[in-house]
Amino acid sequence: MTQFIYGLLLYIFLMLPPVADLVESIMITHMHMQMPLLVISGMLMGGILKSRFPRFFEKWNSNGIPGITLFMIIVIYWTIPRTMDEALTLQSVEIWKFISLPFLAGIPLRDSWKKLSEAGKNIIIIIFTIKYFGMGALYIWTPDQLCNNYLLIDQLTLGWGFVTTAICLVIYLVYTYTVDPSEYE
Amino acid sequence: MFKNRHNTIALMVVIVFGCVLFFIGTDGFKAYTAETARVNDLIENKPAFPDVTLEDNKGRKYSIAEFKDKYVFITFLYTACGTVCPQLELNMAEVYDSLPSKYIGEDIVFLSISFDPERDDPATLETYRKAFNADGETWRMARIVDKQELESLLSRFGVIVIPDGRGNFTHNSAFYLVDKNGKLLEVMDYTKIDEAAEKVESILEGEQVSKS
Numbered sequence: 001m002t003q004f005i006y007g008l009l010l011y012i013f014l015m016l017p018p019v020a021d022l023v024e025s026i027m028i029t030h031m032h033m034q035m036p037l038l039v040i041s042g043m044l045m046g047g048i049l050k051s052r053f054p055r056f057f058e059k060w061n062s063n064g065i066p067g068i069t070l071f072m073i074i075v076i077y078w079t080i081p082r083t084m085d086e087a088l089t090l091q092s093v094e095i096w097k098f099i100s101l102p103f104l105a106g107i108p109l110r111d112s113w114k115k116l117s118e119a120g121k122n123i124i125i126i127i128f129t130i131k132y133f134g135m136g137a138l139y140i141w142t143p144d145q146l147c148n149n150y151l152l153i154d155q156l157t158l159g160w161g162f163v164t165t166a167i168c169l170v171i172y173l174v175y176t177y178t179v180d181p182s183e184y185e
Numbered sequence: 186m187f188k189n190r191h192n193t194i195a196l197m198v199v200i201v202f203g204c205v206l207f208f209i210g211t212d213g214f215k216a217y218t219a220e221t222a223r224v225n226d227l228i229e230n231k232p233a234f235p236d237v238t239l240e241d242n243k244g245r246k247y248s249i250a251e252f253k254d255k256y257v258f259i260t261f262l263y264t265a266c267g268t269v270c271p272q273l274e275l276n277m278a279e280v281y282d283s284l285p286s287k288y289i290g291e292d293i294v295f296l297s298i299s300f301d302p303e304r305d306d307p308a309t310l311e312t313y314r315k316a317f318n319a320d321g322e323t324w325r326m327a328r329i330v331d332k333q334e335l336e337s338l339l340s341r342f343g344v345i346v347i348p349d350g351r352g353n354f355t356h357n358s359a360f361y362l363v364d365k366n367g368k369l370l371e372v373m374d375y376t377k378i379d380e381a382a383e384k385v386e387s388i389l390e391g392e393q394v395s396k397s
Contacts, residue, residue, distance in 0.1 A: 152355055
């Protein structure tokens with residue numbers, strides 16, 4: 001229950017117009033701060049749903065694959081340059097962002113992650129690594145301005161943000177393959 | 186077994202949902218950036234060039250009616266721009282040069298419009314014109330002094346200009362072709378010079394055929 005309240009508070013905080021305006025004014029905080037925080041708020045709020053409707057999640061998402069697929073679809077959708085642009089110019093897209101990221105990405109992620117096997121988790125991380133390198137390359141090396149509402153320099157910053165995140169994911173993957181935590185226990 | 190069936194159904198539903206979401210979100214996999222969506226939308230709706238007063242490099246003032254019965258090939262720029270605009274104008278010059286000269290001035294005029302009227306006065310535009318070898322008649326450079334008029338044109342043609350606070354602007358660029366009645370006919374990729382030139386020429390040719 002406390003988790004739910006923290007999640008809800010975070011969600012409401014992100015919705016406050018000054019907060020939303022501030023994080024959306026910079027491209028990288030829009031994508032790499034506001035969007036993940038929305039997912040996290042959903043994850044925090046999702047616990048209560050899991051305990052209320054355990055059978056629903058057990059029945060439809062017993063192996064975690066449908067949930068994680070939904071999570072990936074939503075997250076990938078929000079990295080399309082256009083969706084980010086339109087979240088700024090169209091109210092309906094902005095509302096859709098605030099609904100889809102917590103409830104269609106955050107909640108399924110919480111429910112699915114633990115159900116995935118180690119290999120399954122790594123596959124997901126590998127997919128995101130490739131995607132983030134790809135998106136980073138796209139934002140850094142396209143001569144065009146992909147988003148009309150942001151400066152080109154913002155786009156470059158975001159591109160490097162993607163690449164940095166991807167590098168961190170690679171480090172994590174290397175770590176999981178080379179280090180066996182039980183040796184240190 | 187039953188468990189797995191439910192999972193499969195859920196997965197199918199999720200995938201179908203994903204396809205629908207991406208289909209709608211990209212106008213049927215056609216527009217992944219807001220810019221593509223904007224151009225598609227413009228070509229479909231063909232907005233009219235609003236009634237604004239242009240002031241050109243020679244200080245002459247007129248509205249778009251000055252070019253009545255001619256096509257107008259338009260770009261938007263500001264002369265202090267060091268990045269995209271010079272390229273845009275160079276590419277425009279290439280389109281200008283590759284069109285058969287019989288059309289130039291007769292059926293089509295070229296017009297570069299500045300969205301920075303404070304700095305781009307006629308004298309500055311005159312210097313800029315010379316830099317690109319524009320003749321100032323069949324290829325003119327103009328500003329729109331009235332802020333509201335400028336805004337109306339930019340918003341109608343979907344030109345998004347963001348000042349970066351250091352005297353520069355980030356803006357989207359394209360070739361615009363306005364028809365003889367002052368309606369937007371085409372928005373073309375300014376990096377594909379040959380494609381744009383061919384398209385304009387074929388439109389002008391079509392006009393010749395229907396005249397004779």
